[in-house]
Amino acid sequence: MDGGVLTADPTVLSIVVGVFVVAISILFVILRKCFSRKADTILLVGLNGSGKTVLFSRLINQSNVVSSYTSIVANEYIGYLTNNGRSLRLVDYPGAERLRKQMFTKICRSQRGTLRGIVMVVDSSTFGKQARDVAELLYDVLYETGKSLPVVVACNKQDLAVSKSAQAVKGALEREIGLINSSREAALDATDGSDLRRVLTDSGKEFAWDDVPKTRIEFIECTAQSEDNEVSSLSPLIEWIDQL
Numbered sequence: 001m002d003g004g005v006l007t008a009d010p011t012v013l014s015i016v017v018g019v020f021v022v023a024i025s026i027l028f029v030i031l032r033k034c035f036s037r038k039a040d041t042i043l044l045v046g047l048n049g050s051g052k053t054v055l056f057s058r059l060i061n062q063s064n065v066v067s068s069y070t071s072i073v074a075n076e077y078i079g080y081l082t083n084n085g086r087s088l089r090l091v092d093y094p095g096a097e098r099l100r101k102q103m104f105t106k107i108c109r110s111q112r113g114t115l116r117g118i119v120m121v122v123d124s125s126t127f128g129k130q131a132r133d134v135a136e137l138l139y140d141v142l143y144e145t146g147k148s149l150p151v152v153v154a155c156n157k158q159d160l161a162v163s164k165s166a167q168a169v170k171g172a173l174e175r176e177i178g179l180i181n182s183s184r185e186a187a188l189d190a191t192d193g194s195d196l197r198r199v200l201t202d203s204g205k206e207f208a209w210d211d212v213p214k215t216r217i218e219f220i221e222c223t224a225q226s227e228d229n230e231v232s233s234l235s236p237l238i239e240w241i242d243q244l
Contacts, residue, residue, distance in 0.1 A: 039116045041089045042080070042241060043107060045141060046121035047133055048095040051156045055121055055224035056092035058234060072096065082242045088116065100137070104144045117150040117244045119237065124155040124163035124221075127172070135176030142215060143200055150216040152240050158233070159223045166219040170209075178207030 046052040053075065060077050075092040082088065093103045107115070120138055127134065142151070153173070155166045164172075177200070184199045201211040209217060220236040 039114055040087065041091055041107075041111070041114045042117050042119060042244075043115055044090065044092045044119045044121060045103070045137065046095050047123070047130060047137065049126070050095060050121040050123045051224045052095060052121040053092055055119075055154065055156060055222070055234070055237075056090060058224050059090060059238070062234065072099075082244075083238070084242060088241070089114075100140070104140065112145065115145065115149055117152070117241070118145065120151060120153045122153055122155050122169060123157055124165075124169065125157045125160040127155075127164045127169055131172050131176050135173050135180060138173060139177050139180050139200065142212060143198065148214045150244060151218075152237065153217070153219045154237055155219060155221045156224055158221045166221045170219045174207065174209055181207050 044052050044056055056075055056077070059080065072094055074094065075090075077090045078087075080088045080090050091107070093099070093107070118141060120134075120141065122134055123130065138151075138153070153166070153169065155164065155169050157163050181200055185202060201207065218240060220240060222235075222237050223233040
C-alpha cells in the first residue's frame with residue numbers, strides 16, 4: 001500500500017473477470033433453453049374445402065360433430081395428447097391462397113424450430129380437379145420448411161365412392177410437382193439463376209419422391225366426417241402423429 005491507495009493484483013483481477021464471463025455464458029445457455037420453444041407443433045394445411053378444419057376438430061374430440069366451414073383465422077389447440085403421453089400443439093391454418101404468404105413467413109420460417117410435423121389434408125373426392133393446386137401448395141410447403149420435416153398427405157373423404165386412393169394421389173402429385181419443378185427451372189434459365197434456391201431439386205431429371213430424401217413423406221387414407229356425421233376413421237393419422 002502506497003499513500004493509502006490499494007492496487008489490485010492483475011492476476012486476481014483476470015481470474016475474477018474470467019469467472020464472471022463463464023458464469024454469464026452458463027446463465028445465457030440455461031435461459032435460452034428455458035425460454036426457447038420445443039418442437040411440439042403439428043401444422044395442418046390444405047386447400048379450402050379439404051375438410052381440414054373438421055379433421056382438426058375431430059382430432060381434439062372424436063365424438064364431436066362439426067359442420068364444415070371456411071375459416072379465415074388459424075385455429076389452435078394446446079394440449080393434444082398422443083397415445084404415448086406426449087403433449088402437442090395443433091394449428092389449423094386457413095386454406096385461402098391470400099393467407100399462405102403469412103403462413104410461410106410466420107410459421108414455416110420464423111417458427112420453424114417449433115414444428116414437429118405437417119399434415120397436408122386433401123379432398124380425395126375432388127382431387128382430379130384440384131391436383132395442380134394441391135401440388136403447388138405441397139411444393140411450397142416442402143420448400144419453405146427446408147424439405148426436412150415429416151409430412152403426411154392425408155387423403156380425406158375416403159367414404160365417398162369417387163375418392164382417389166392414397167396411391168393414386170401420390171402418383172399424381174409426383175407428376176404435378178415434377179411439372180412445377182421443371183417450369184421453375186426453365187424460368188430460372190432465363191435469368192441469372194440467383195433464385196435457384198426456389199426449386200426443390202435441380203437434378204435435371206424427372207422428379208421423384210426420392211429426390212427429397214430428407215423429407216419423411218407418407219400418404220394415408222382417412223375420413224374426418226362421413227355424410228351422416230357418424231363415422232370418423234382417423235386411425236392412420238393418429239398413428240402417424242404418435243410416431244413423431
